Amino acid sequence: MNFARPLGLALALLVPQLAHAAEVDGRQLATWWAIPFAGLLLSIALMPLLAPRFWHHHFGKVTAGWSLAFLAPFAVLFGPGAAGVALVHALLAEYVPFVILLTALFTVAGGIYIRGNLHGSPGLNTALLAIGAVLASFMGTTGASMLLIRPLIRANDNRRHKAHVVVFFIFIVSNAGGSLTPLGDPPLFLGFLKGVDFFWTVRHIFPETLFLVGCLLALFFALDSWYYHRREEVQPADPTPDTRRIGFDGARNFWLLAAIVGLVLLSGTWKSTVAFHVAGVEIGLPGLVRDIGLIGVAMLSLQVTPARVHADNQFSWGPMQEVAKLFAGIFLTIVPVIAMLRAGVDGPFGPIVSAVTRPDGTPDPAMYFWAAGALSSFLDNAPTYLVFFNTAGGEAGVLMTQLAATLAAISAGSVFMGANTYIGNAPNMMVKAIAEDRGVTMPSFFGYMAWSGAVLIPLFVVMTFIWFR
Template sequence: MVFTRSRWQWALVVMAALLPGFAQAADLDGSQLSVLWGVPFAGILLSIALMPLVAPSFWHHHYGKVAAGWALAFMVPFTFVYGFGAAGAGLIHALLAEYIPFILLLTALFTVAGGIFLRGNLHGSPALNTGILAIGAVLASFMGTTGASMLLIRPLIRANDNRKHRVHVVVFFIFIVSNAGGSLTPLGDPPLFLGFLKGVDFFWTMQNIFPETLFLVGVLLTLFYVIDWWHYHHREEIQPVDPTPDTPRFGFDGAINFVLLGVIVALVLMSGLWKSDVEFNIAGTHVGLPGLVRDVGLILVAIVSLKITPDSVHASNQFNWEPMLEVAKLFAGIFLTIIPVIAMLKAGTSGPFSAVVSAVTNPDGSNNTAMYFWATGLLSSFLDNAPTYLVFFNTAGGDAAALMTNFAPTLVAISAGAVFMGANTYIGNAPNLMVKAIAEDRGVPMPSFFGYMVWSFGILMPLFAFMTWIWFA
């Protein structure tokens, strides 16, 4: 008798044979890797920085293919050299333990915030603008820099659409709401959420980084008020016709989404506070029941928001998926190509990045807190702050319990550097590019990549130097 199998049966047989190989694949030994394995990671990040400048049309239509190309440039040779088991284990770990939870949180926040529309016409005076930025700084730590940015950038631009000079308003919005304000909880900024996934307590950052955050946000708000007041009173600022007509009443359309924001907060809190022995071993990656419940809950929240939000609200907000799709595609490539980089940094002084480890380590072997702040921050400016946080988190040992206690100053420096200096460039944090795109779509002539850096380096770098002297020296 001839025995036959259907295609799906053969697929099950193949998966059954391969899964033990995945599960038994040892952690990648970074000390045995060549620095050339980091080329795809550098390539995708340079593509994000330069291709929108040198080939904007190509980038706009094919950025997903570029990201996929760099991911394949790593995965194909890595599979050939180290085998399907090691490559599969790395791929599945990057997806299940890091990328999927990260992108689901961003998507839920983006969707829910996009379903809230502030009805009415505010008038962008210096006091009002400063107040909106201050409110955004508070909201950023509790609904995410992405959520707060998407909620407030549209009404802020509308409030100032009768003013001649608006660039500084959006630039400071990126500084404060899209970055610095998100430093107090894992909900605030992607790097802190990744730290939370690695075991950092939910309230640890609030307890340890509050003074630095208060200083930075306070100085930036004061400086913004002075600049905005000068523009408002000295440069023939107000145009005779306001593009946005006044309406008799203010309010929120789609306000039910505020409840869904609360559900997102509850889900993230639950996943950190609920301890369960139930976990699933998927090809060597352990997925806990609390994290699984959180991720399923985030998907349901996004679906519910789309179902219950009136189409008129999305139309008023000019809501579309392009900003989220761009972040999702680019980060997929980043999270894959960063696998060997993290392994090499975890190898410490025995790995190819020993110079980086030595730079953040004192001669006596202790951590150089100031260098951790600046190394994490400067790389976050150009390499996106979420994967950069992971790199230095692992460089410092990768043990959350130790970093929260014996090495707390180091974790403070890493966290502050990743969050604060993500504002240095458009690619430093995911919301930066989203805010820039929305502002340009509404006629704000945003500076180029390097033009923005003139703003950020001129304003932020002196503040970071002062903070180093006070807290990290």
């Protein structure tokens, strides 16, 4: 089933009334509007475990069903125009740019093949994770994840235990490593668009990042060493023979990665009054140029990458299609949740907003860290960042100076705690899908949360007492 078909039909019916629609105030919503979003999350969590074959073949239909479970009653109660605004805004203003960027990074990184057999010893695995952590802040967590996950899995294909390697890869490369620049993770890029200086995060949360990544690398090395020295851990026959020297095939894609970075950076620095209005949604010229450029980069990568490179990489669109379908539902069903959060203390989620404020009215960095992190674990971390950015005042100049500790807490919580679940950050699911496609038995949704609860949460508690008191 094409997931876009029911949404496209709904859009066609709603477009004539969009010009007269107004955004629904979150204070008008009851908490039960979060049921479709919660249902989708529970489906992602439970159905691969309880009904794996059904989920594998029909997850797009399940996602579409939960999306319509929100959209249909919303249209009945608030009018087709309001529902149309929610649909179009979620698709054009948020989902489409999100998927275009992910697709470009996925395509270009998938066109780079690290040839040769890197033998997956604890030292080599730890080095690859450290390199990925550095790359993530400059080419994005998605780009770094897609570049390194395949050679990391291939390096360990003669190991008996390798799920832990992928889990720590998600912790470090797909999340924590992207915390130093706006190019690393979408929440920081949104802050950059709101006026936060490009190098503010590296100046203010570098110690936190170094602590988290350093601890995770040390824990991983100890755990991987324990597995590595167990009897029969390393199989005598290596599925990847030593046939070629280590190097890069499809290296011209590195230039295309640079083009992606340039386009994203351009869209944040280029100011233009030119804008286009599509069914009530304003699309700025810089964003449009960025998205068209990213599509062009992806198409160029497919043209210039030799077929042998894609074959060696076992490149397929399956992981990207899964992420695109699931996040289409997430971006749509999250609309009422974000509206209720934006309503502040007067909204249904007022206790959450009140919890981040001290009795004297000043913001509490520790609570901002945990509130932003907890929501980013299950909601998309980009809008979550915006919610708490605005809750703390929304003035970049003030947040970077007088409230620097609060902005650091919001930034760290949004980025770091995206690693708490598979759905906390898009690269998490892409890495999981690629690993499973390569035969790695990954933990279930709750199994992964057991890993993050045992490894990450204690580190976050320590960070709270050191930096966010």
